[in-house]
Amino acid sequence: MAKHQVYSCSDVGFNMTPMIDCTFQLIIFFILASQVATDAYASNVKLVRPVDSQAIPIAVAPFPNKVVVNVLSAAAGEKDPDPEMAAGVKFYKINQVKFNVGEWDRMADVIKNMRTEYEKQYGTSKAPSAGASGKEGEDDRQFFLEVRADQRVKWEDVAPVIRAGVEAGISKLNITALTARVGESR
Amino acid sequence: MAISAKKPVEGDETVHHVPPGKKEKKGKPKKYPQPPMTPMIDVTFQLLLFFILTCEFRETEGAIPGTLPAKGIITQAISDTPPPDPIQIRVIPSANRESASYEMTGVTVAIGSPHELGLLLQQRQEQIGSKEVPIVIFPNPDVPWGFVVEAFNQAKKAKFLKIGFAQQIM
Numbered sequence: 001m002a003k004h005q006v007y008s009c010s011d012v013g014f015n016m017t018p019m020i021d022c023t024f025q026l027i028i029f030f031i032l033a034s035q036v037a038t039d040a041y042a043s044n045v046k047l048v049r050p051v052d053s054q055a056i057p058i059a060v061a062p063f064p065n066k067v068v069v070n071v072l073s074a075a076a077g078e079k080d081p082d083p084e085m086a087a088g089v090k091f092y093k094i095n096q097v098k099f100n101v102g103e104w105d106r107m108a109d110v111i112k113n114m115r116t117e118y119e120k121q122y123g124t125s126k127a128p129s130a131g132a133s134g135k136e137g138e139d140d141r142q143f144f145l146e147v148r149a150d151q152r153v154k155w156e157d158v159a160p161v162i163r164a165g166v167e168a169g170i171s172k173l174n175i176t177a178l179t180a181r182v183g184e185s186r
Numbered sequence: 187m188a189i190s191a192k193k194p195v196e197g198d199e200t201v202h203h204v205p206p207g208k209k210e211k212k213g214k215p216k217k218y219p220q221p222p223m224t225p226m227i228d229v230t231f232q233l234l235l236f237f238i239l240t241c242e243f244r245e246t247e248g249a250i251p252g253t254l255p256a257k258g259i260i261t262q263a264i265s266d267t268p269p270p271d272p273i274q275i276r277v278i279p280s281a282n283r284e285s286a287s288y289e290m291t292g293v294t295v296a297i298g299s300p301h302e303l304g305l306l307l308q309q310r311q312e313q314i315g316s317k318e319v320p321i322v323i324f325p326n327p328d329v330p331w332g333f334v335v336e337a338f339n340q341a342k343k344a345k346f347l348k349i350g351f352a353q354q355i356m
Contacts, residue, residue, distance in 0.1 A: 016227070023230055030237035035244075047247065048332035050339035051300040055248025071331070087283065087330065146249060151332030155277075155325040158334070162351065166254050174249035177335055 039095045040068045041148065044076035048151035049178035057179050064122065065141055066174070067114045069094055069107070069161050071149035086152040092161065104160045104167075111168035115143050144172035250335070250342055252349055272320040273310060274352075275303070275337050279329040286333035300336040307344035320348040 074088035075081030092099040092107065094114075099107050122141060145165035149158045165173060276289040278296075288297040290306060297303045311317065321341045325334045334351075341349045 016223075020227060020230070023227075023234055027230060027234055027237065030234070030241060034237065034241065041247075047245075048335045049245075050250075050336045052304065052339070052343055053248065053250075054339050054342040055250050057246055057248045083283065087328070145254070149331045151330060151335070153331050154328045155331060155334050156327035158331050159325075159351065162254065171254050173252045173254045175252065175335055175338060176247055176249055177339065179246045179248035 042070035042072060042093050045070055045072060045148060046076075046150050046152060047148070047176060047178050049181075053177055053180040055175075055177040055179045064118055065143050066146050067094060067111050067143075067170075068146045068148055068176075069111075069164075071147070071153055071158055071161065073150035073152050075152065076150065083152075086150075087154050089153050089157045101157065104164050107161070108164040108167040111145065111164055111170065115168055115170060118143050142172055143170060144174055145170045146174040146176055148176040250339055252338065252342075255350065270314070270316065270319045272322045273307075273346075275321065275323050275341070277323065277325040277329045277333050277337050279326055279333065283328065283330055286329055286336075288337060300333075300340050303337065304340035304343050307340055307346070311344045311346060317345050317347045319346065320350065321346045322350050322352050324352040 070093040072090040072093065073081075073086050074090045075086035076090055078085075089101050092101075092103075094107070094110055097110060099110075145162075145168075147158065147161055149161075162173065271291075274291045277286055278289065279286045288300075288303045290297060290303065290310075292310070293306060297306065307321075311319075323334065323337050323341070325337075338349060
């Protein structure tokens, strides 16, 4: 006859060690993979991933030598946006400053002020042609304009941003796009 | 010399040394002091919950570098050779703006895809043998920005160095 062993309550317990191990692994993953959101990069911007994207990965962090102009579609945050509405612009955003359509002079002034502040702190920009090739290590200090526009908005609403950059005396332009997927040729 | 009288383990025939005076007492098992784990596990779970709830996976962003024309400066050709004629790319949206076609100087038919445009630009660059030929992109005012970036990206892929945007359509 089989002998049944009787356990008291104090004998029964969970083995917590593997669970804690897994928890710590997850925490380490999240801490390493997380990026702190910055004001410079607005959310709800649907970026384009061009065919064979030539976009060079950048760290999503506020660098002092650039001004990021976010162009948000009127459909930003909408689940089923109307294509006509999506083509319009909700507002433009530089850090926390918002601009409505038509406020180009104000935008150019803000860009110009940022450039002046940067040059006061770090010295004047280098030659306008420098850094055009985007090669690594080439003229990292030059102040530049980064256009981060929703792919659905019309060209006629993005062109004034570029013009505002020219008005502000900026000679380098970066266009934000998604990088090529792993395995896709560059 | 005392010899250990530890719990016999099957297959373990090692004789363990136990110094005199350290002999284990029979009866109650010895309790070792442990740091309190509960608060640490509590905090750990709080952190884990925070990260799981707040995390949002984003695709990697990048930047396609370019230049802007200098304000108010009219460039003059210093060399004897005249500047090369620019290659013009027009970006024309479809009626519903879901797609766009491209027209390029020297190509009589409309180009339907960015990939095709890239190939033609590469061919042109090889024919000319120079990366200095300016590329001017003429987007239609109501063309979505995504298609303009596609054209810029393909010109960049074809290794052209001077890529610019026209302010008005031809």
